[in-house]
Amino acid sequence: MLNDSKVTANVPVSNLDRARQFYADTLGLTPAGDHPGGLVYTTSGGTTFYLYETEYAGQAGHTIAQWHVSSVADEVRDLKAKGLDFEHYDMPGVEWDGDVAKMQGVGNAAWFKDSEGNIMCIDDAVAD
Template identity: 40%
Template sequence: MLKEQHTVLPASDLQRARGYYHDKLELDPNEEHEGVLIYRQNEGSGFELYETENAGTAQNTQMGWMTDDLRSEMQRMRDHGVVFEEYDFPEMKTVDGIVTMPDGSMAAWFRDSEGNFLCVSQRAPGMGG
């Protein structure tokens, strides 16, 4: 039976990544092993960073968080120096870093110090979660 899930992200410089997650996202690892930092935010939820030269090569969203107030969360993150991506594609256009879906849900993307694409999302009004 599958139980907990967690995301695994690459980092070419683990100490630089640790600094980014601490300084920009106010997250610190719960565990540290040779070449690996493990972050646990909630029961059953977490991620790890591992050192590899392949970091920054993926061009897709690699991890995301949900929030109840995307705009406030983005402002807090911007206050810590996070820069959000801007997109202008026929199927997806950001306004101040935010894509609003037809159902009212919203999302914003940024890259960490290692080039990983990360997302913060807010469910549409009335959607449980």
């Protein structure tokens, strides 16, 4: 049953207007739907996620969503030009090239926090 289902990510935000502006101005995303208490985003890559307002936003200490891209370095460059700062983590076996983590046998990744403190990732690993 679940094997044949789509999964939608739910991203908590404490201020929906601030999050809408961040996702538009910084990430270049436009909501596909606007509902009371939340926004629905659908990417051309086929992903859907929902921003919903809650007082518990930004409390997860881990990555809650990641985008699979063709070039992490290019995305980092473009997002930095829009003022986004990237996170660096002390992880065994990871070599850093600026804001890009190079992970042997896995690929490249970079992490940032959205306007609400949620940890997001971009990577060039192939998702099966």
